[in-house]
Amino acid sequence: MTDHTRYAIYWTSPPGPLTDFAAAWLGWNPWTSVETPPTPGPGQPLGLAQITEEPRRYGFHATLKAPFRLAEGRDRVGLEAALQSFAEDQAAVRLDGLAFSLLSGFVALRPTGDVAELNRFAMRVVEFFDDFRAPLTEAEIARRRPETLSPPQRQKLLDWGYPYVGDDFRFHLTLTGRVSQDVGVEVIEKLEPHLAPLLPEPLIIDRIYLFGQRPDGKFEVLKACPLTMRSPLV
Numbered sequence: 001m002t003d004h005t006r007y008a009i010y011w012t013s014p015p016g017p018l019t020d021f022a023a024a025w026l027g028w029n030p031w032t033s034v035e036t037p038p039t040p041g042p043g044q045p046l047g048l049a050q051i052t053e054e055p056r057r058y059g060f061h062a063t064l065k066a067p068f069r070l071a072e073g074r075d076r077v078g079l080e081a082a083l084q085s086f087a088e089d090q091a092a093v094r095l096d097g098l099a100f101s102l103l104s105g106f107v108a109l110r111p112t113g114d115v116a117e118l119n120r121f122a123m124r125v126v127e128f129f130d131d132f133r134a135p136l137t138e139a140e141i142a143r144r145r146p147e148t149l150s151p152p153q154r155q156k157l158l159d160w161g162y163p164y165v166g167d168d169f170r171f172h173l174t175l176t177g178r179v180s181q182d183v184g185v186e187v188i189e190k191l192e193p194h195l196a197p198l199l200p201e202p203l204i205i206d207r208i209y210l211f212g213q214r215p216d217g218k219f220e221v222l223k224a225c226p227l228t229m230r231s232p233l234v
Contacts, residue, residue, distance in 0.1 A: 004212030007079060007132075008219065009065035009125055011171075012209055018198040022060035025175065025191075026052050030059030030211065033220045051187070054177035055106075057218045059211075062173050064125040066162035067213060068133035076212075079132050080223050083210050086128050087225035092206035093118050098199045100192060101172070102184045107191075108172040111203065118205065119169055125208070126165050133161050 013019045015031050023029035027037050027049065037049060070079070096113030103110065111118065136157070144163065146154050153163035164170065176187060210223040 004076070004214060004222075006067040006069050006213040007076070007222075008061075008063065008067040008211045008213070009083065009129060010061040010063060010209050010211050011205055011207070012059070012061045012221065013200075014207070014224075018195075018200070019060065021195060021198055022173075022175075025195075026060060027056045028059050028218055030061070030218075030220045033214075033218075035218075051176045051179055051183070055174040058174070059219055060173060061209075061211065061219075062171050063162075063164075064122050064208060065129050065133075066164075067211075067219075068161050071132055071134045074132045076222075079129075080210060082129065082132065083208065083223060083225050086125075087208055088228050090121065090124070090208075090227040091229040092204050092227045093121050095203040095205065097201040097203050098173070100188045100196075102181065102188075103170060103172055105178040105180075105184070106172075106174055107176040107179065107184050107187045108174050109199070110170070110172050115171065118171055121205070122169050122171065123166055126160055126162075130160060136161055 012030065013022065019029070019031060023031075023034075024036060025048075028035050070076070095111040095115065095118060097111070098109040099112050101108050101110040141157065144157055146157060149157065149163050153168055156165050156168065157163040175191070176184070179187065205227070207224050207226050209221055209225075211219045212222045213219050
Protein backbone atom coordinates (compact mmCIF):
# COMPACT_ATOMS: atom_id res chain seq x y z
CA MET A 1 0.00 0.00 0.00
CA THR A 2 1.35 3.40 -0.99
CA ASP A 3 2.15 5.72 1.89
CA HIS A 4 0.18 8.94 1.59
CA THR A 5 1.33 12.14 3.21
CA ARG A 6 -2.06 13.85 3.24
CA TYR A 7 -5.70 13.01 2.59
CA ALA A 8 -8.59 15.01 1.18
CA ILE A 9 -12.30 14.52 0.61
CA TYR A 10 -13.32 15.59 -2.86
CA TRP A 11 -16.01 15.19 -5.42
CA THR A 12 -14.83 14.11 -8.86
CA SER A 13 -16.40 12.72 -11.99
CA PRO A 14 -16.48 8.92 -12.32
CA PRO A 15 -14.45 7.16 -15.01
CA GLY A 16 -15.79 8.08 -18.42
CA PRO A 17 -15.51 10.71 -21.17
CA LEU A 18 -15.50 13.74 -18.84
CA THR A 19 -12.80 12.24 -16.63
CA ASP A 20 -10.75 11.21 -19.66
CA PHE A 21 -10.92 14.70 -21.16
CA ALA A 22 -10.04 16.38 -17.86
CA ALA A 23 -7.12 13.99 -17.33
CA ALA A 24 -5.76 14.75 -20.80
CA TRP A 25 -6.19 18.48 -20.18
CA LEU A 26 -4.56 18.55 -16.75
CA GLY A 27 -2.01 15.83 -17.45
CA TRP A 28 -2.91 13.56 -14.53
CA ASN A 29 -5.62 10.93 -14.01
CA PRO A 30 -6.31 10.38 -10.29
CA TRP A 31 -8.31 7.24 -11.05
CA THR A 32 -5.53 5.41 -12.87
CA SER A 33 -2.57 7.29 -11.33
CA VAL A 34 -1.25 7.80 -14.84
CA GLU A 35 0.53 10.98 -15.87
CA THR A 36 -0.09 12.19 -19.42
CA PRO A 37 1.90 15.36 -20.10
CA PRO A 38 -0.55 17.73 -21.79
CA THR A 39 0.10 18.31 -25.48
CA PRO A 40 -1.65 21.16 -27.31
CA GLY A 41 -4.24 19.91 -29.75
CA PRO A 42 -7.80 20.78 -30.76
CA GLY A 43 -9.23 23.08 -28.12
CA GLN A 44 -5.93 23.27 -26.25
CA PRO A 45 -3.85 26.46 -26.18
CA LEU A 46 -0.12 26.71 -26.50
CA GLY A 47 1.50 26.81 -23.07
CA LEU A 48 -1.02 24.28 -21.77
CA ALA A 49 1.58 22.51 -19.62
CA GLN A 50 2.38 25.79 -17.89
CA ILE A 51 -1.16 26.96 -17.19
CA THR A 52 -2.19 23.55 -15.82
CA GLU A 53 0.93 22.92 -13.75
CA GLU A 54 -0.57 23.95 -10.40
CA PRO A 55 -3.87 22.00 -10.58
CA ARG A 56 -2.25 18.98 -12.24
CA ARG A 57 -1.12 17.24 -9.07
CA TYR A 58 -4.61 17.34 -7.58
CA GLY A 59 -6.39 15.98 -10.64
CA PHE A 60 -9.92 16.92 -11.68
CA HIS A 61 -11.81 17.53 -8.45
CA ALA A 62 -13.93 19.81 -6.30
CA THR A 63 -12.77 20.30 -2.72
CA LEU A 64 -15.07 19.37 0.14
CA LYS A 65 -12.45 18.81 2.88
CA ALA A 66 -9.11 20.33 1.92
CA PRO A 67 -5.91 18.22 2.16
CA PHE A 68 -4.84 17.42 5.69
CA ARG A 69 -2.32 15.34 7.57
CA LEU A 70 -3.79 12.71 9.85
CA ALA A 71 -4.04 13.62 13.51
CA GLU A 72 -2.10 11.59 16.04
CA GLY A 73 -3.84 8.29 16.70
CA ARG A 74 -5.77 8.37 13.42
CA ASP A 75 -5.12 6.16 10.41
CA ARG A 76 -6.36 5.56 6.89
CA VAL A 77 -8.45 2.54 7.90
CA GLY A 78 -10.39 4.62 10.39
CA LEU A 79 -10.77 7.47 7.93
CA GLU A 80 -12.19 5.16 5.27
CA ALA A 81 -14.62 3.66 7.77
CA ALA A 82 -15.74 7.15 8.82
CA LEU A 83 -16.23 8.14 5.18
CA GLN A 84 -18.45 5.11 4.60
CA SER A 85 -20.49 5.81 7.74
CA PHE A 86 -20.89 9.49 6.89
CA ALA A 87 -21.94 8.78 3.31
CA GLU A 88 -24.66 6.37 4.45
CA ASP A 89 -26.31 9.22 6.38
CA GLN A 90 -26.22 11.73 3.51
CA ALA A 91 -28.57 12.26 0.60
CA ALA A 92 -27.46 13.05 -2.91
CA VAL A 93 -27.44 16.72 -3.93
CA ARG A 94 -28.93 17.83 -7.24
CA LEU A 95 -27.50 20.76 -9.20
CA ASP A 96 -28.64 22.13 -12.53
CA GLY A 97 -25.23 21.58 -14.11
CA LEU A 98 -21.79 23.10 -14.51
CA ALA A 99 -20.65 26.23 -16.34
CA PHE A 100 -17.31 27.87 -17.11
CA SER A 101 -16.16 30.62 -14.78
CA LEU A 102 -13.16 32.80 -14.01
CA LEU A 103 -12.81 32.41 -10.24
CA SER A 104 -10.15 34.59 -8.61
CA GLY A 105 -8.01 34.37 -11.74
CA PHE A 106 -8.48 30.63 -12.32
CA VAL A 107 -10.53 28.99 -15.05
CA ALA A 108 -12.95 26.63 -13.36
CA LEU A 109 -16.27 24.88 -13.68
CA ARG A 110 -18.91 26.17 -11.24
CA PRO A 111 -22.36 24.80 -10.45
CA THR A 112 -25.46 26.44 -11.86
CA GLY A 113 -28.77 26.83 -10.06
CA ASP A 114 -29.45 26.80 -6.33
CA VAL A 115 -26.35 25.78 -4.36
CA ALA A 116 -27.71 26.23 -0.83
CA GLU A 117 -28.01 22.50 -0.10
CA LEU A 118 -24.61 21.84 -1.66
CA ASN A 119 -23.05 24.46 0.60
CA ARG A 120 -24.69 22.94 3.68
CA PHE A 121 -23.50 19.49 2.65
CA ALA A 122 -19.94 20.74 2.16
CA MET A 123 -19.90 22.25 5.66
CA ARG A 124 -21.09 18.95 7.13
CA VAL A 125 -18.11 17.27 5.47
CA VAL A 126 -15.73 19.88 6.89
CA GLU A 127 -17.09 19.48 10.42
CA PHE A 128 -17.48 15.69 10.49
CA PHE A 129 -13.93 14.89 9.45
CA ASP A 130 -12.10 17.57 11.37
CA ASP A 131 -11.18 15.18 14.19
CA PHE A 132 -9.00 13.35 11.65
CA ARG A 133 -7.05 16.51 10.78
CA ALA A 134 -3.74 17.32 12.42
CA PRO A 135 -3.34 21.01 13.35
CA LEU A 136 -1.59 23.11 10.74
CA THR A 137 2.09 23.75 11.25
CA GLU A 138 3.47 27.28 11.08
CA ALA A 139 4.89 26.47 7.65
CA GLU A 140 1.50 25.25 6.42
CA ILE A 141 -0.16 28.41 7.68
CA ALA A 142 2.47 30.55 5.98
CA ARG A 143 1.88 28.78 2.65
CA ARG A 144 -1.72 29.97 2.78
CA ARG A 145 -0.45 33.58 2.86
CA PRO A 146 -2.68 34.62 5.77
CA GLU A 147 -1.83 38.28 5.17
CA THR A 148 -3.96 38.11 2.00
CA LEU A 149 -6.98 36.66 3.83
CA SER A 150 -9.77 38.51 5.56
CA PRO A 151 -9.91 38.23 9.37
CA PRO A 152 -12.78 35.69 9.23
CA GLN A 153 -10.86 33.64 6.65
CA ARG A 154 -7.75 33.65 8.83
CA GLN A 155 -9.84 32.34 11.71
CA LYS A 156 -11.32 29.62 9.51
CA LEU A 157 -7.82 28.62 8.47
CA LEU A 158 -6.96 28.07 12.14
CA ASP A 159 -10.28 26.45 13.03
CA TRP A 160 -10.73 24.17 10.02
CA GLY A 161 -7.37 24.05 8.24
CA TYR A 162 -8.76 25.88 5.19
CA PRO A 163 -9.98 29.46 4.81
CA TYR A 164 -12.68 28.88 2.20
CA VAL A 165 -15.41 27.13 4.16
CA GLY A 166 -18.88 28.19 5.26
CA ASP A 167 -19.77 31.56 3.74
CA ASP A 168 -16.52 31.54 1.75
CA PHE A 169 -17.05 28.11 0.18
CA ARG A 170 -17.29 28.02 -3.60
CA PHE A 171 -17.72 24.58 -5.18
CA HIS A 172 -15.49 24.51 -8.25
CA LEU A 173 -13.42 22.23 -10.46
CA THR A 174 -10.18 23.98 -11.34
CA LEU A 175 -8.91 23.80 -14.92
CA THR A 176 -5.91 26.18 -14.81
CA GLY A 177 -3.55 27.92 -12.48
CA ARG A 178 -3.80 31.68 -12.09
CA VAL A 179 -4.01 33.39 -15.49
CA SER A 180 -4.76 36.86 -16.81
CA GLN A 181 -8.29 37.81 -17.79
CA ASP A 182 -7.38 37.65 -21.50
CA VAL A 183 -5.81 34.20 -21.21
CA GLY A 184 -8.74 32.96 -19.14
CA VAL A 185 -11.23 34.09 -21.77
CA GLU A 186 -9.12 32.44 -24.49
CA VAL A 187 -8.96 29.17 -22.57
CA ILE A 188 -12.72 29.12 -22.08
CA GLU A 189 -13.32 29.87 -25.77
CA LYS A 190 -11.05 26.98 -26.78
CA LEU A 191 -12.34 24.54 -24.18
CA GLU A 192 -16.07 25.14 -24.32
CA PRO A 193 -16.87 23.44 -27.66
CA HIS A 194 -15.06 20.28 -26.57
CA LEU A 195 -15.84 20.12 -22.85
CA ALA A 196 -19.36 21.53 -22.64
CA PRO A 197 -20.99 18.50 -24.36
CA LEU A 198 -19.45 16.25 -21.69
CA LEU A 199 -20.84 18.17 -18.71
CA PRO A 200 -23.77 16.46 -16.94
CA GLU A 201 -27.20 18.11 -16.80
CA PRO A 202 -28.35 17.85 -14.10
CA LEU A 203 -25.27 17.23 -11.98
CA ILE A 204 -26.00 14.77 -9.17
CA ILE A 205 -23.51 14.72 -6.31
CA ASP A 206 -24.21 11.15 -5.23
CA ARG A 207 -20.73 10.06 -4.14
CA ILE A 208 -17.81 11.44 -2.22
CA TYR A 209 -14.22 10.38 -2.67
CA LEU A 210 -11.21 9.95 -0.46
CA PHE A 211 -8.03 11.10 -2.19
CA GLY A 212 -4.50 10.51 -0.94
CA GLN A 213 -1.35 12.49 -1.71
CA ARG A 214 1.50 10.29 -2.88
CA PRO A 215 5.14 10.94 -1.97
CA ASP A 216 5.58 12.61 -5.39
CA GLY A 217 2.90 15.15 -4.47
CA LYS A 218 0.14 13.89 -6.75
CA PHE A 219 -3.30 12.93 -5.47
CA GLU A 220 -5.09 9.70 -6.36
CA VAL A 221 -8.53 8.23 -5.65
CA LEU A 222 -8.48 5.80 -2.73
CA LYS A 223 -12.14 5.18 -2.00
CA ALA A 224 -15.55 6.13 -3.37
CA CYS A 225 -18.62 6.14 -1.14
CA PRO A 226 -22.19 6.57 -2.43
CA LEU A 227 -24.54 8.91 -0.60
CA THR A 228 -27.32 6.47 0.15
CA MET A 229 -29.92 8.33 2.25
CA ARG A 230 -33.06 8.80 0.17
CA SER A 231 -33.80 12.33 -0.96
CA PRO A 232 -36.91 13.80 -2.62
CA LEU A 233 -34.65 16.22 -4.53
CA VAL A 234 -33.03 13.61 -6.78
